[in-house]
Amino acid sequence: MSNAHFFNIQHNMKNLLLTSVFLSFCLWGFPQxxxxxxxxxxxxxxxxxxxxxxxxxxxxxxxxxxxxxxxxxxxxxxxxxxxxxxxxxxxxxxxxxxxxxxxxxxxxxxxxxxxxxxxxxxxxxxxxxxxxxxxxxxxxxxxxxxxxxxxxxxxxxxxxxxxKNLPKNETYTIHKSGKAKDKFDIVIIPDGYGKNDSEKINLDAQKIADGILKCSPYSLLTDKINIHLVQVFSGKSGINDPTRKIKRESALKTTFNFFESERYLMTEEVWNMYDIAMLAPFDAILIMCNTDKYGGGGIYNLYATTCASCTEYAFITTHEMGHSVAGLADEYYTSDVSVEDYYNISVEPVEPNITTLVDFDSKWKNMLPEGTEIPTQIKANDNSLGVYEGAGYQAKGVYRPVPNCSMKDVIYNYFCPVCKRAIRETIEFYTK
Ligand SMILES: [Zn+2]
Missing domain, CATH: 2.60.40.3250 (Peptidase M64, N-terminal domain)
Known part of the structure; x- marks a missing residue:
């Protein structure tokens, strides 16, 4: 093959490449x-x-x-x-x-x-x-x-x-910062509230909305968030709880002891939940359960649950929304439920707030102060950003950003800088 011919092929390939780059640019450039x-x-x-x-x-x-x-x-x-x-x-x-x-x-x-x-x-x-x-x-x-x-x-x-027709439930907006299309919309759906609990629904929803809006980083983004409430009544007050022998068929069928884990508070009836959620604009769903027992759950881009009358309601709400809104992992590694090898330590996990150090560049490396030792040793009374071993239910091989964070400890309004960044990025994505 002559050099000129080779050049032509190269030239044509380059043109082809440029054309396809241009084409894909055009296609991507199309507004959705x-x-x-x-x-x-x-x-x-x-x-x-x-x-x-x-x-x-x-x-x-x-x-x-x-x-x-x-x-x-x-x-x-x-x-x-x-x-x-x-x-x-x-x-x-x-x-x-x-x-x-x-x-x-x-x-x-x-x-x-x-x-x-x-x-x-x-x-x-x-x-x-x-x-x-x-x-x-x-x-x-x-x-x-x-x-x-x-x-x-x-x-x-x-x-x-x-x-599809919508159900006839009343809906209210608890916190409004603007049009749903431009904001991050949270819908609160009450479960386990009886016919006479309408005032309690409103008080609990307000309390929980405050719990979200006063927790950093949500507290810095209140102008980007709307919070809605759909009034949903169940036949009888309370949430199903097999260990306390409380039997309930609440409107969303939320139950404690989900997957045999006592504090895991979940519902399998996802279609029914969406039937109700569709009454309000939503980017995130929060099921507010009428119970004083500690419990909750959260699954990324599905829903979060919280106990409305337990002492730790604000912590549980924001912790579970860490999972459901920003795809955060649990940073703790001792648990009632032992999960062995939940994460493969030879693969970088997808969650933004834990790392196996396989691809730490994709995580919070760019947030670390220069000279931070990896892994970082815990020092007394020091909660600085680093890379601390133990996270994602595993004591070894999985690392977290700080010794203590709301994704690890029962502490309200204590998200670490990495978790805060992930929550903020999600909310900003919906409000750009
Ligand atoms: Zn964290």
Missing amino acids: KDFFNFKETLRIDYLFEGNWKKDTLYTKSFYKYKFNHFNPNTAIDKFNYGNHKVEVFDSLSDVLIFSKGFNSIFEEWQSTAEAKTKTKSFQGSIIMPMPKRSFKFVISNKDKQNNYHIKHSSYINPNIAKS
Whole structure:
């Protein structure tokens, strides 16, 4: 091959490369509104089904709502948190038009003893702006090496979505900073409140909203946050609690002792929860449980729960929202429930506030003062930023940013700088 010929090939390749860079720039440069009808919302209900080693995902129902609160700028996820990811591609151009990372109850259940002997299915929903034409709907799961594998892929015509009526519950806005489209919207859904508890719902919701708004970094971002309340009544006051022999069928069916863990307060009835949540704009759902017993739970981009009448309600609310809003990991490593090898220490975990030092550059390395020793030794009365061993339920090989943080200790308004940054980045993403 002559040099001139080689040059031509190189030249043509370069042109091709430039053209494709230009093309993808054009495609990415398209505002997402070109692909969506921003007057409607699409909800896709699906089921995760399987056991400890096998799982499948299939779509179940398609609903349309005649309103939309999405900011087009948030259509593509930038965080890559969570062990699942939904992606939506325009069927004509194959352009990615919507994506979002999330965690699931199903995936947690897969590591329980029950999953060794039983097959079960768990509900989930994807809520997104309504595509204008057929689209490819893809859900992928991460493996232990954090590589995605496609679990479900199908072409969907948005015309199959049926209109969905909203329930008749009253809704209120507790804290308003602006239009839902431009703000981070939290919806509080009460559970376990009887017909006569309407005043208690309002008082508890106000108290919990204050707990969020007075906790840093939320306290510095109150002009970017809206908090809504949907009034939901249950037949009888209280939350189901098998260990205290309290039996309740509350509106959201939240229960203590979830997955045999006494303080784990969760509901499997996710579709019912979304039916109610859709009454208000939301980027995050908080289920406020009418109980004085310590308990809660939080799953990334699904929901968080909190006990409304327990002493630590403000801590639990903000800790669980750390999981559900910003994909934060627990920074503690001693637990009632022993979880062995929860994290593979040869892989960098996805959560922003823990590291295995495999790819520390992607974590809080740029926040460390110069000369910080890695790992950092704990000094008395010193909570400085460093890299401290013990986090994510493991004493060895997983590291946290500070000795003490709200993601490790029962201390309200004590998020470390790394957790604060992750929460702030999430809220700013929804409000840009
Ligand atoms: Zn932290």
